[in-house]
Amino acid sequence: MTIVIGLTGGIASGKSTISSMLQEKGIRVVDADHIARVVVEVGEPAYNQIVEEFGIEILKEDKTINREKLGTIIFSDENKRQTLNSIVHPAVRKEMLKQVEEEKNKQSNAVVLDIPLLFESKLTHIVDKTLLVYVDQETQMKRLMKRNGYNEEEAKMRMDSQLPLYEKRELSDYIIDNNGSIESTKKQLNDLLEKIL
Ligand SMILES: CC(C)(COP(=O)(O)OP(=O)(O)OC[C@H]1O[C@@H](n2cnc3c(N)ncnc32)[C@H](O)[C@@H]1O)[C@@H](O)C(=O)NCCC(=O)NCCS
Numbered sequence: 001m002t003i004v005i006g007l008t009g010g011i012a013s014g015k016s017t018i019s020s021m022l023q024e025k026g027i028r029v030v031d032a033d034h035i036a037r038v039v040v041e042v043g044e045p046a047y048n049q050i051v052e053e054f055g056i057e058i059l060k061e062d063k064t065i066n067r068e069k070l071g072t073i074i075f076s077d078e079n080k081r082q083t084l085n086s087i088v089h090p091a092v093r094k095e096m097l098k099q100v101e102e103e104k105n106k107q108s109n110a111v112v113l114d115i116p117l118l119f120e121s122k123l124t125h126i127v128d129k130t131l132l133v134y135v136d137q138e139t140q141m142k143r144l145m146k147r148n149g150y151n152e153e154e155a156k157m158r159m160d161s162q163l164p165l166y167e168k169r170e171l172s173d174y175i176i177d178n179n180g181s182i183e184s185t186k187k188q189l190n191d192l193l194e195k196i197l
C-alpha cells in the first residue's frame, strides 16, 4: 500500500525545504506549484484561457506569462484570484492524480503531494494523511519578505489570500514546527517518517 501524504503550509512556511529533505530520502514529491507552472506554458489550454481572461497585458515580450504582473493582480483581488484558480486548478489536479497513480503502480511506500492550497481547495480527499509545515506569522512574514524581496504590504496580501496557519493546525494530522533551525525541522521529519512508514 502506498501512503499518500498531503504536505501543506502557507506561502514561505517551508514546504520546499521539507520536500528536498523527503527527496533526499528517495520519497517522490509531486509539486503542485511546479505543475501549475507547466500547465500554463505557451499554447497549453490553461494559457489560452488566462490570456482570454486577463488580456495580453499580462504577457512578457516572449509571450510567456508575466508571473509577477499576474501575481500583483490576483493577490489584490479575490474575484480575479478565483478566476485564475478556476482555470489552473483543474489541470493541476488532473496531473497530480496521474503522478500519484504512477507511484502507486510502482508500489512505493509513500508519495507526497506538496499542495499549498490543500485545505482551501478542499483536496484532502485525494490524500490519506495531511502534514502541515507550521511557522508563526511573524517568522512567515520575515522569511517571505527576505526570500522574495517583497515589502510588508506585498507579503501581507499574499499571506491574507490563504487560510492562516493557526487554522490549518486544527485541520492537520501531523505538524512540523519550522520556526526553529533547519536541523530541528529535519529531526521532526525523521521522527515522523519513522512513526508512519
Ligand atoms: C499568481 C502566480 C502567477 C504568481 O507566480 P509566482 O511565480 O510569483 O509564485 P508561485 O507560483 O511560485 O507561488 C508561490 C506561492 O504563492 C502562493 N499562491 C499561489 N497561487 C495562489 C493562489 N491562487 N491563492 C493563494 N495562494 C497562492 C502559494 O503558497 C505558492 O506556493 C502563480 O502563483 C499562479 O499561477 N497561481 C495560481 C495557481 C495556484 O493556485 N498555484 C498554487 C498551487 S496549485
Ligand SMILES: Nc1ncnc2c1ncn2[C@@H]1O[C@H](COP(=O)(O)OP(=O)(O)OP(=O)(O)O)[C@@H](O)[C@H]1O
Residues within 6 Å of the ligand: 009, 010, 011, 012, 013, 014, 015, 016, 017, 018, 033, 116, 143, 144, 147, 178, 179, 180, 181, 182, 185
Ligand atoms: N528553519 C528555517 N530556518 C531559516 N530559514 C528557513 C527555514 N526553513 C525555510 N527557510 C527559508 O524560508 C524561505 C521559505 O522556505 P520555502 O521556500 O521552503 O517555503 P515554501 O513553503 O516552499 O514557500 P512557497 O509557498 O512560496 O513555495 C526560504 O528562503 C527558506 O530558505
